[in-house]
Amino acid sequence: MSANVFETDEGNSAVNDKNQVLVAGDDPIDSDDELDQLMEDFEMSESDDEDDGEQEEKLFLSSSEEEYDEDGIPIEDDYGDNYDFRDALRSAGNFRVKNKSKTITKSTKSYWKRKMMRSTNRELDPEVRQNLSLANEAFVRNDFQVAMNLYLEVIKKDPKNFSAYKTLGEIYKQEGRLNKCCNYWLLAANIHPWDSQFWSNVAELSTELGHIDQAIYCYSRAINSNTSKSSRYILERAILYREKKQYGRALEGFQRVRQLYPTDSNIVKNLASVYVEQKRINDAINLYMKILDYNINPSNTNQAGTPQQKQPKFGWAELNILLELYIQQHSWRNGIKVTKIVARWIQDRTDEKWWDDNDDDSEFDQKRRFEFIDKLSDPKTREVAIKKFYDLPIDIRFKIGTLRLGLGHKDEAMRHFEFLLDETDDISDLYFETGKILEENGYFEDALQFLIKAAQNEEFEGSTELIILLGKCFLETEDYVQAKQAYESLLSIDKDNLDYKISLAEAEYHLGNTEHARILLVEVAAKRGKEDRAKSDKGDAESEGEDHIMDGDHDDILNNSSLIRNEKLTARSKKLTDQERFEFENNAKKKVLEKYRSMKRLEESINSEADEKIAIKTWIQLAYQLLEIFIGVKSFFPRDKNRQFKGIILYRRKQDLGIDEKLARVYNLYAGIGNDGNENYSRQFLTSKVEYRGISYDEWFKIFTQYAILVLNYDHDYENANQMIEISMNVSVFIQDKVKESMLRLVKLIIGLKKNDMNIITTFIRYFLITNQFSPFIYKFFMCCFSSGMVSWEHFTNYNHQKFFLRQLKAFDSIITGKKIVGMATITSDVKDISFKNDHIDLLYVYANLLGGSRSYISSIVYLNRAYKEYNQDPMVCLMLGLAHVHRSMQRLSTNRHLQLLQGVSYLLEYKEATEKEATDYELQEVQYNFGRFFHMIGLTSLAVDFYEKVLEFNGKIDVAYDLSVEAAYNLALIYNINGNSLLARDLTEKYLTI
Known part of the structure; x- marks a missing residue:
């Protein structure tokens, strides 16, 4: 059972009926000389059909309706009146395309009939007839090589011989060389352009081989040659247009077919899928709402009095699609409302209006339903209501649970999801989707029971997405043993993924395997130094690839291609809709909060075990990713720092999504949480004034400062710490808060003290002196x-x-x-x-x-x-x-x-x-040392010796960090050496000055 209701294979029946094994690669043209000869034969035969008019020379697709793109600009049909098949052949063979202007006349039934009669009654040359007979005999006895040679001789003498081209295609088909078969059949179809069924066969084979443009051309010719039975071809062509992402043409095709078959639900599904691809969710919803309205109120006329178009039947399957559309639009409340209306209508309960007073789904819950019905005052109403059917299909249960979760009604959602656990059929896809939705909303323990159920099914065996979700949930629920197994499995699939390594390092750390965690973190850190080289290597590799293609055998390329090449469409940049913007922000917020929760878990370990460097390094790696996301937002760095912060303004801009210079940027682009990428936002305010992607600005500030301090103290990376504080001092939302500004300057001063950079110290201590005028504490701090x-x-x-x-x-x-x-x-x-x-x-x-x-x-x-x-x-x-x-x-x-x-x-x-x-030992020792130093300075060394010796008496009684015994011993040794007592000076040196 698939969760995506738009996945359908209707309309592809002709393709699905085939049971051949497709083997790619083989071109009908064995050499450039042969292609040249065939082209010449085709051109020479032009004079044989002068009476046929210009129609036979030009292959075209006639269309009475003009198509438009998404911006309202008319679209020229790729295979319209101006398409020349010989030009396509010349282009495929790298020959120069001739420029010539021809007058096009529209086809008629009588024209095709005359054309077919003329071709059928055409007199053949005796030699051609003889070779054709011998070739047919060789084909029947399966002597394919002889048959092929004879058919090629026939073609040389008679380039318009349909039977030769068609049978050559059959030979290649039996040999499994389907590309050559398809190309010969395409040539044969152009000889008999009235044969719509044969055009359809060529189109189906082209589709199977991936030659989409060629298949579209063939279906267009089939439609043109048989207008009375072209609905199937129009449908097939529309499906191909959708596959090519030419949604305007696909939409036009589906709409034309729907006018002929208004009650076909599969056509409606295809039409809705195009609306979804075009981001026209409202149009898709309205499409199904009209069907629902027609089914509930089956009238021949609408409110305006005009006849209504017939509609398909509306059942649970259609409701399932409609609810998916509501979920994509995040219309949670409307989705639940429509569900209740449809369910009551299908179950003949439209008169049960009393359920509307309850903001829950008790009418679909056996226990709560009967409890509520028992409270009804009318006994007859109770008796009727008890007998009504109220249960829902499992797909609808899942959709209602998703809608309730979107509204924040977690308990109500879980009641629906629990029905999935009681289901006996195989619904592993719904287990997976349920676990995924619960994980996205932060309900990790609940998500695990569904994800584990999905993992028990063979369908999800080895599923990377499922293992990622399991790993996240195990980490969040502190099941580090299972989390370790999950991320080890992921690394076996993608050994260079840095996110997996960081998560595994976190699990290993919590399990006490600090050495393995350290190795993983070293690998992650080493990645930063390799990024620039990886970027240049990538460019070199692309150049080498191009050289390889240029140096390769041209025939190898032809063997895997069609006569009509697929056109590569350049995607135009589009402004994101509000819905796309919401989806992007929601996904990014989820990824950011996931990393932030991991940091909070590690923070507890850092606070409890201050010397635990593994936890600190893991925290630094995660923090670096978040900081890169924050730094990527230009709105945080205005030119005018005094302008009040009003929210994040994102501008429309484009950016290469290749490997970036920084490790965190790679993480974010891979995970889809970068700030730029493909999001061509129009300029507008998008975020709250108090938080960004689920994290308050106070917490963002804490991440900045804590990152700088940890990098400074544990990595001793002064430049990185200093750079991060410099960046944060330009963030408007920080600098406009005086408390945060003072904290940033204090951290900057700490960096200067650690680095002993007097310029930094002098600059930033002055700030505190000015802002705390006459403060005794600040004056002491200055000293x-x-x-x-x-x-x-x-x-x-x-x-x-x-x-x-x-x-x-x-x-x-x-x-x-x-x-x-x-x-x-x-x-x-x-x-x-x-x-x-x-x-x-x-x-x-x-x-x-x-x-x-x-x-x-x-x-x-x-x-x-x-x-x-x-x-x-x-x-x-x-x-x-x-x-x-x-x-x-x-x-x-x-x-x-x-x-x-x-x-x-x-x-x-x-x-x-x-x-x-009331002096302490520290103060007493200091007094003795100061007096010893005073007498030593003025030359009274005999007095100084007494005070220095008293200083040495405190050795071992006070903290080594504050003990002045070393200084006193050194000064004493100098006095003894000057006075000739080197032996005593040596004793002092060995006792106090030797490590």
């Missing part, structure tokens, strides 16, 4: 962004920083004094309700350190004294003030070195005293 080293020192003490903080300091002073100060910064913080009485210690501290870093110790002391005045118990203020005095005392221009040094020592002692109050 932490510059690590030790000459490069960091140069950027920290940059004159621009000094100027910036001076302007901020003046702005704060203006708040305290209530006066504007020349050179102050603009106050952006809301300080109206805040009362400031004291100086800003953090601001003073930062600015003093900037001055001290550039060796402006006097200026640094001035600002540190302001801080010390109100915060003299702050250890860091005391430390920096003491060091500023010490460094000033060591400068050449110091007026009183000793007094300056003594002043510095006093502040350092205050620092020591303030720090040691």
